[in-house]
Amino acid sequence: MKSIRLFTTSSRNFKFLNTIKEVSKPPQSSSLEITRPIGLSKPVLLNHKLSDTYSLTNIIQELFGDQAKERRQKNLDYDLKHSPIYEAKSFENTKGKIFKPPISWFKQDKSLFFPDFIAKTLNGKQESLYDVLGNKYSIVRLFSSITGDKCTRSYFDYDGKDLYSKDYSTFQKQFPNFQIININMPTTWIKGIVTNLSLSNLKKIISPDRYNKYFILPMHILPPDIRTKLHCDNQCSGYIYILDSQGRIRWATSGYSTPEDLELMWKVVRGLEKEALRNESA
Secondary structure (H helix, E strand, O other): OHHHHHHHHHHHHHHHHHHHHHHOOOOOOOOEEOOOOOOEOOOOEOOOOHHHHHOHHHHHHHHHOOOHHHHHHHHHHHHHHOOHHHHHHHHHHHOOOOEEOOOOOOOOOOOOEOOEOEEEEOOOOEEEHHHHHOOOEEEEEEEOOHHHHHHHHHHHEEOOEEOOOOOHHHHHHHOOOEEEEEEEOOOOHHHHHHHHHOHHHHHHHOOHHHHHHEEEOOHHHOOHHHHHHHOOOOOOOEEEEEEOOOOEEEEEEEOOOOHHHHHHHHHHHHHHHHHHHHHHHO
């Protein structure tokens, strides 16, 4: 019994020291270089319905389940490391560019996956991301803050046009095999309430036929380990992912667009538009 207690104590000390080690890491000082595909090795459905994460069974499992303690410890380590000060300083050091975009899009057979989820959209219904993907390529905006929203919007101010909002019809004509999907990910339930109260303002920005492509995704549905794999673990910044119809991440970027990033992204979009046409004729 004594040896068991010693083992348990040493295990707790190890976890504590590991937590201190994570917290003491300095803020990110430079942008990550993305040279290989990012994402998950296979498609993953994070939740079968939005209410799953709020059911009594799941709450009990979260509090008392066998894996709950380990998961809570990992989440605690993540939250302690990713403090508001840490993330703000990392955003400042990298000018929002948490990672730099790859120089070209990833090949279809090498690409990794973005997770699927079910969340409320602007049309008031619960939608599956993968269902919304349909048979198109999607430019996905993922953000949790006003700065993140502005970061991702900057990629659509192109060639003197606002391809996200005012000139969306131009975007559709030039790239008929593409669509824009929004994932607004409030960091807390309070921010979630504020977001829900501002839905009427959000609806003024885009046309009704795009409401089902604007998700309000509670952050806890996208757990820390997956956010780390997607490199979207700084809430101050915003992220762009270009997905194909199978949910594979073909290209990605973060932060405010530079002139070079802007040209690169639309070069990628043009290239994948041609890929879509080749697939149609094959």
